[in-house]
Amino acid sequence: MTSMTETFRQALQNALAGRDTVSIRSTLIEKLERDPSKAEVSAANKAARRIAEDGDAVLISLLPDQAGANAYVPAARGAGRRASNYLTVDEKIIKDLPCRVALATEKWGALIDEGMRLTQQKIENDLMLSALLPGWKAEPRAEKRASRTTEAAAS
Numbered sequence: 001m002t003s004m005t006e007t008f009r010q011a012l013q014n015a016l017a018g019r020d021t022v023s024i025r026s027t028l029i030e031k032l033e034r035d036p037s038k039a040e041v042s043a044a045n046k047a048a049r050r051i052a053e054d055g056d057a058v059l060i061s062l063l064p065d066q067a068g069a070n071a072y073v074p075a076a077r078g079a080g081r082r083a084s085n086y087l088t089v090d091e092k093i094i095k096d097l098p099c100r101v102a103l104a105t106e107k108w109g110a111l112i113d114e115g116m117r118l119t120q121q122k123i124e125n126d127l128m129l130s131a132l133l134p135g136w137k138a139e140p141r142a143e144k145r146a147s148r149t150t151e152a153a154a155s
């Protein structure tokens with residue numbers, strides 16, 4: 001007998017085979033054909049984390065308007081402004097929204113770093129954004145790792 005986490009992992013991987021970006025909760029609802037319990041949502045999120053840890057996709061948090069046609073929008077009041085977790089292999093989403101990445105392996109590091117650099121350039125080149133986000137610095141993962149290594153060696 002397979003565990004709930006393994007069942008949901010297989011369902012998420014099957015959904016990813018057909019689409020570039022999948023909502024964890026929507027996939028769970030499709031699989032169960034009903035609203036999931038808290039334990040089922042937890043198991044599905046654990047399965048999604050394992051998929052991301054394996055490097056097969058990136059776990060990302062998206063608002064419904066950022067997720068596009070496959071967006072999950074909860075029925076609760078005001079839920080259209082809440083982010084949900086998604087698994088994605090869509091390079092455009094990963095690069096455009098690097099600050100929304102929750103979990104990714106080194107396989108995706110260069111793409112996320114490129115997105116961070118592009119985000120920093122957008123902020124620096126836009127007077128309104130730079131005024132709204134003073135001192136905000138998008139530090140690519142590779143550069144952050146290098147600075148941590150340097151700090152650790154110095155201490």
